[in-house]
Each structure stands twice: as structure tokens, then as C-alpha cells.
Amino acid sequence: MTIAPGTPGPEGTRGAMDALREWQDDGAPMQLHPGDLGWNHRFGTAETAAVVRTWSRGGRILAVGMQDSPTVFRMTAAPDAFRDEELARQLAEDLSRPERGVLPAGRVSVEAPLGLLLHDLLTERGWGLDEPWTPLFRDLAAPVEDPGVPVEVIGPERAQGFAEVLRSAFDTLRPSAAYWHAMSAGPSYHRDARCLGVFDRRGGAAAVVTVWSAGPGRPGLVEPMGVHADHRGRGLGRAITLAGAAALRELGSSSVRVCTPSSNAGGVATYRAAGFAAQPEIGDRVRPA
Numbered sequence: 001m002t003i004a005p006g007t008p009g010p011e012g013t014r015g016a017m018d019a020l021r022e023w024q025d026d027g028a029p030m031q032l033h034p035g036d037l038g039w040n041h042r043f044g045t046a047e048t049a050a051v052v053r054t055w056s057r058g059g060r061i062l063a064v065g066m067q068d069s070p071t072v073f074r075m076t077a078a079p080d081a082f083r084d085e086e087l088a089r090q091l092a093e094d095l096s097r098p099e100r101g102v103l104p105a106g107r108v109s110v111e112a113p114l115g116l117l118l119h120d121l122l123t124e125r126g127w128g129l130d131e132p133w134t135p136l137f138r139d140l141a142a143p144v145e146d147p148g149v150p151v152e153v154i155g156p157e158r159a160q161g162f163a164e165v166l167r168s169a170f171d172t173l174r175p176s177a178a179y180w181h182a183m184s185a186g187p188s189y190h191r192d193a194r195c196l197g198v199f200d201r202r203g204g205a206a207a208v209v210t211v212w213s214a215g216p217g218r219p220g221l222v223e224p225m226g227v228h229a230d231h232r233g234r235g236l237g238r239a240i241t242l243a244g245a246a247a248l249r250e251l252g253s254s255s256v257r258v259c260t261p262s263s264n265a266g267g268v269a270t271y272r273a274a275g276f277a278a279q280p281e282i283g284d285r286v287r288p289a
Contacts, residue, residue, distance in 0.1 A: 151240065207239065
């Protein structure tokens with residue numbers, strides 16, 4: 001049976017997320033998580049479905065990817081398909097040739113977990129490595145220490161504060177209250193996610209985190225976490241990250257993961273302070289222009 005690439009559409013995206021849930025494992029490398037698709041729902045359900053790709057054989061999904069931006073593609077594969085030659089060759093063709101409709105012409109990058117045969121084929125085609133990222137991991141077998149500050153669950157009434165923190169933390173004007181409303185309307189938010197915040201005495205949001213479970217006994221994800229510029233230097237990044245880890249433990253997650261650019265020294269330090277251990281650096285694969 002041949003490999004069938006596809007864009008699953010809104011209903012099929014649920015199947016892609018379910019596959020991603022099944023593939024998460026504490027022993028697996030850093031990889032695309034169902035929470036990545038959950039966070040992308042901030043742009044809307046139809047918009048997320050339009051950027052999801054699957055590769056299937058005999059009706060079974062073997063690989064799932066998401067176009068994170070016009071030139072960045074993030075993907076992973078079923079654990080037993082990491083070294084599947086037919087799949088790797090199909091992926092290499094689809095990712096390398098703009099006419100396949102996955103990535104445009106010019107310089108593009110692909111995030112794929114270590115161990116995929118795909119990496120060998122991309123190297124043969126002249127793909128290089130982009131800037132390094134640092135994966136960080138914390139086991140959740142033991143209770144998480146108290147964050148030391150009051151933490152609240154963010155609901156609709158706090159959506160604007162959520163957006164204001166993200167705008168400040170990531171120095172961008174894009175986040176809006178609509179982000180939270182669209183994200184929370186996604187297919188897995190109420191089952192798998194928690195959005196938490198620390199607020200100042202006037203009720204303004206100081207730090208926020210959204211965490212995503214992949215189900216009991218599987219690793220959860222932090223995406224995103226941020227501290228408002230007006231409240232930096234007070235340990236709130238560590239505090240809200242601890243609160244997020246505790247929420248994931250309550251959801252049954254076995255561990256929590258996050259990945260941040262290695263150049264983001266402050267971010268790496270914050271996660272380390274919250275009990276995360278840094279893993280060996282990784283880098284996206286880059287197709288030269």
C-alpha cells in the first residue's frame with residue numbers, strides 16, 4: 001500500500017490530534033504535541049485544519065505535521081514509523097518540492113524529532129541545520145512545589161489580560177482577547193488544557209501559562225508561558241511554570257516538556273529554576289534558498 005498525503009479538514013484534525021496523543025511518551029524525543037495544534041486554534045478551527053497535514057497508509061496515520069508559519073513546518077511520526085523507508089522518502093519529496101504544496105520555494109525549515117530516517121534523506125538533499133533550541137523536561141512523579149504566589153484559572157473574563165501579557169512578553173501586537181476565546185473553543189481545550197495567571201493587586205495580569213495534556217501517563221506541554229515586562233525580575237516566570245506543572249500533574253501527565261531557543265538564556269534559566277532539566281540541543285532542518 002502506498003503512502004497517502006492529505007489535508008484532513010476540521011473533522012479529520014481531531015484524528016490527527018488523537019494520533020499525536022498516542023505517540024507521546026516520556027522516552028521519546030521532543031516532538032510535535034497535540035497541544036501545539038491546540039494552541040494553533042487561537043487562529044480558528046478552520047484556519048488550523050488548513051495547516052495540518054497527514055501521511056497515511058492503509059487508513060492508518062503514520063505522520064502528522066503543521067505549518068507553523070509560511071516557511072516553518074513542524075512534524076512527527078508514529079513510533080514504529082521512525083525508520084520506515086517508504087514514509088521517509090515520501091516526506092522528503094513532499095517537503096523538498098514546492099509543487100507538492102507543503103512548503104513554498106526558497107529558504108524553509110522543518111522541525112522533526114531526532115531519530116527519524118527523514119533526517120538522513122534531507123541531509124542527502126543538502127538540507128542544513130538552523131539555530132539551536134533547548135528542550136527541557138520535568139518529571140511529575142512527585143508533587144510539585146508551591147509556586148509561592150496566588151494563581152488563578154483564566155476564563156473568558158480574563159482573556160484580555162492573557163493577551164496583554166503575551167503582547168508584552170513576546171514583544172508583538174498580534175495577541176488579542178480573541179486568541180483566548182478561539183483557543184478555548186478548540187476540540188481539546190476543556191479536556192486537555194489549563195490556562196493560569198498571576199495577577200497584581202489591581203487585577204492586572206502579570207504572568208500567564210497555558211499547559212496541554214496528552215492524556216494520563218503521557219508528557220504534557222507548556223505553550224505558551226510569559227511574564228509582562230512590568231513584572232519581570234520577581235520570580236513570576238518560575239512561579240507560573242510551577243503552577244502549570246502542578247496543573248498537568250492533576251490532569252495525569254507523567255512529565256512536562258517545553259522547547260525554547262538556546263539564545264533565550266532567560267527562558268532557559270526560568271525553566272531550570274522551575275525544576276526542568278535541559279536536554280541536548282536540537283535544530284530545525286533548513287532547505288537553502
